[in-house]
């Protein structure tokens with residue numbers, strides 16, 4: 261799944277084609293293949309969570325830092341190449357949107373440094389987080405497919421060769437959206453949203469001092485009976501208009517407030533499109549229970565089993 265997400269999201273975010281056989285894909289960049297790029301991300305990812313924070317090539321952390329520096333060099337080169345290509349179309353991809361913002365307001369928020377780091381972070385978030393979400397959704401749909409299938413039939417009719425989903429189709433898939441949210445509630449990929457206190461505050465009689473880091477943990481918040489009726493049940497209807505559960509700061513799979521996830525809408529759309537294709541092409545059911553990796557991202561283990569068959 262990670263591989264598929266990577267292939268889809270790199271062009272969407274950076275506008276870089278990953279087709280190794282095209283001569284121009286990596287022209288002017290310090291890498292020459294998709295495999296090299298993917299390997300760098302993996303080293304960076306493993307290093308980010310390396311336990312021994314020692315800057316050495318003998319530790320995952322040290323290797324991760326080196327990979328990060330190489331990825332930033334790559335982002336810099338991608339930006340340089342994009343500028344040389346001529347006028348920037350702000351709707352072409354995420355990078356172009358930021359570069360156009362910079363051109364419009366050179367003293368604004370989009371400095372080169374910010375753009376490079378955003379490219380790095382967004383690729384990380386999109387392919388690791390979205391692939392974790394889609395895997396968990398496949399698992400949940402394997403247990404509760406019926407209503408989502410009925411909705412797909414209502415929205416798409418009996419068309420069997422849909423290659424693209426229009427925004428209108430996606431907007432009408434309310435139950436699928438609720439099912440994705442329920443998957444995010446019960447199996448949130450991201451484990452934390454952190455805040456460092458800029459001043460001391462007292463909450464419910466407890467003093468939290470300036471400088472402390474507070475962690476909001478979706479695995480705990482999303483399961484609180486104060487906010488979610490029978491939280492242990494997988495019940496997408498809770499996000500429907502009648503019940504209206506999952507208000508801001510209660511459902512925190514994407515964090516909350518000014519630093520809430522920037523890519524939440526994009527993650528929902530990509531997941532909806534992916535799920536709609538899967539539902540159209542395949543039937544599947546789980547054949548046993550699944551296990552989850554809990555850290556650094558909550559993600560289903562690769563060895564879970566499903567029976568999958570192509571729909572006729």
Ligand code: HEM
Pocket residue numbers: 381382383385386389390393448449450451452453454512513514515516517518519520521522523524526527
């Ligand atoms: C299922 C997919 C995703 C999940 C579960 C997720 C989750 C999160 C969480 C929990 C945070 C911390 C929010 C906070 O501190 O309040 C965050 C931040 C962020 N996410 Fe995501 N994310 C996802 C996908 C994406 C995608 C696709 C992008 C970009 C294309 C993205 C970009 C970001 C950025 C830039 C931030 C930092 C925002 C800031 O600090 O102001 N995320 N995400």
